[in-house]
Amino acid sequence: MIECCGNCKYYTYEGKDRKGYCEWYRSYYYPTDSCPHFREGDENVREGSSGSCFLTTACCDYKGLPDNCLELETLRAFRDGYLKNQAYGPELIKMYYEDAPAIVQMIQDKPDRDAIWQSIYEKIQIIVKLIQSERFDEAVIHYMMMVYGLKRQEKSE
DSSP states (O other): OOOBGGGOTTEEOOOTTSOEEETTTTEEEOTTSBOTTOOTTOTTOOOOOSSOOHHHHHHHHHHTOOTTOHHHHHHHHHHHHTGGGSTTHHHHHHHHHHHHHHHHHHHHHSTTHHHHHHHHHHHHHHHHHHHHTTOHHHHHHHHHHHHHHHHHHHHTO
């Protein structure tokens, strides 16, 4: 079976040439997009794929940027070309996909979400510059520190 959103039990198709809605991640995707939590026989396991970077996608959506913007393309390529090949990479990616949906929801529920998304976007721009400068380990540290800080906020509520 192809691992795409169209095969996921959480996905509702919206019609031809339109994005459908993922109830799990509360985001819109085309039916052919890779679903980051789908694995045949165990749909509750989320794992990294060539699909979305949820926190970055939500942030770029907030900024009104397209799905193929520099930030998303850079971070996806970084994840798939560098991070997945590191000894710690697959576990880090798995943890991210487990945490990111709750973090995004926590941000969306906050009255100051605009300021939070702006702060995240500024951090993402720094991370993209680190990647472009081939300072990969620093980029990983910056991204994970950002996620860790947001996760702490989410847990404290």
